[in-house]
Amino acid sequence: MTVTPRRPGDPKPEPLGLLLAHRAMLRDLNRVTALVAGHSRFAPKRAAAVAGYIDDLCDSIHHHHSAEDDILWPVLEESAGPHVDLTELTDDHAVLDPKLHRVRAGAAALRATGEVPAALAADMADIRDTLHEHIADEERTIVPLIREYMSVADWATVEEGVRGRGAKMSFEAPRVIAVATPEETQVMLAEGGLPLRLMVKVMPVMFRRRERRVFGTA
Template identity: 65%
Template sequence: MHNEPNGLLLAHRAMLRDLDRCAALAARLAGTPLERRRATAVAAYLTDFCDSIHHHHSAEDQVLWPVLERSAGAHVDLTELSDDHAELDPKLDRIRAGAAALRETRTVAPELAADLADLRDTVREHVTDEERTVVPLIKRYVSDEEWNRVEATIRRHGGKMSFEVPRILAVSTGAELDEARREGGIPVALMIKLLPVPFRRREALVFGAAR
């Protein structure tokens, strides 16, 4: 097998980028009153981001892990990675609660900044472990056809496209974008052109000039 799990790696790349900048934003804004529009925008972004992370690891548990266990058999033990996923959910819930409080108080609580920093560190370690252990197994044991089915299944039950796609595009190289256009045709070319426009306005409100 020689397939490259580019979709998985791009999702990780986008996730880590947002973890860094969301944690940095919260640390910078902690204790500072915000204008209501920005407070609402930051809270909504954090909520969407938590939902995105939850969807990603749920898709791995429900879609990818069974394929790996069937394909790689005794060569794979995903217990530790699945346990990591279970530990993430309470962390995500705390950040959602902090985002809800931000919407009401218009102030980033120090606890929310601390929770985001903790999530950043936890997910970075998890992604490093996952890419070291899972990616070689995908390349060796999962056929191109089966991997395409995995990605198609995850897309069908995917997150919010207006949130996911622009973040993926932001971390894609020129060669990766060209490949996406070739494989996806006109629909993907249109998404690449159109979806980042409103998202950039959203980012400007959330992250300001420091995004």
Template identity: 60%
Template structure:
């Protein structure tokens, strides 16, 4: 974004619901994938080769989603927020967190590949559970920091026009077939009505196409533990 126009007192505030929902979906997957891997390691859940492959692929897509999200924050959001808020916000620590995620995601991808190759192995399931638990804990802390500092700063200093442009650029990086059903699943009924009203017919048609195959994918990975899209 070449030109930034900071929000001034009295201007409407940007709506950060989309970012909060993305964070919520990320945390949900981190927690349920960790719980699944721990159950596999303990022997209270099992995976045949087909399920092992499905779990490995889901974890890989989850890692890609996290990398895409945080890269978009670094490349798209941070420059706009820094230009809008100036000295009112310090993004150095959060940027360091993003850099620290790369080796963690690399280890998790490797553990997911190893598990997919040997889904009956207790050692492979344990290694996967350890890496997922570490990612879950890092995300819990990092996202809490972002929602306590970054999103209030966005609402205070970034103009609605600049935020709309930021969200549009971030969406171009997203793999909608993976992101949209996961975000829809974590909305409250009121939130779902809001995003459905804003997205209009195009969003409702998109979800109608993307959600059913994604739910089938979730059942292959998680079994019966799959939430439905809130009713409009």
């Protein structure tokens, strides 16, 4: 991709979608880790619901970090040039998939038996801690570079490319809506138009029922 250099005085992109995705991810990592650490077994229907939620969370994390590797990082490197060094963040991404694989294996065992494997609680805590540290590093180092060196047009192209990778919107959208402030929601609605307005009305209602099955007593 050929970037459009951001010139002094040009408007700065605001990576709100990236920040909200991080916020939703960390919220889920915290509460899923607490859930599996606090139970030794679940009834069959709830075990299936919890395992399914963990699978979707793993898919979401993989989608997010692979989109950064494949779409965001190349544009940022070309835009920021010598001001950016992504080596450490890319190395962090490389260790995520083996961790996700272990979590998925634990979820499969939970679904099959109803019992929470001890390894699942440990692996969830591991990936939670890894991503808390990684995301803090990313937001401290990368977000300022996006705002300073990327053009609004290039950021829009990055976001379009990420959306085109086929994330599961019935999982992603309600979680992002749940962590957004009213002001952030208004920004998203203004940018997303009618499709997002429909998502805001319909998806959270359906998703809350799923959350009750996973995190509640249903």
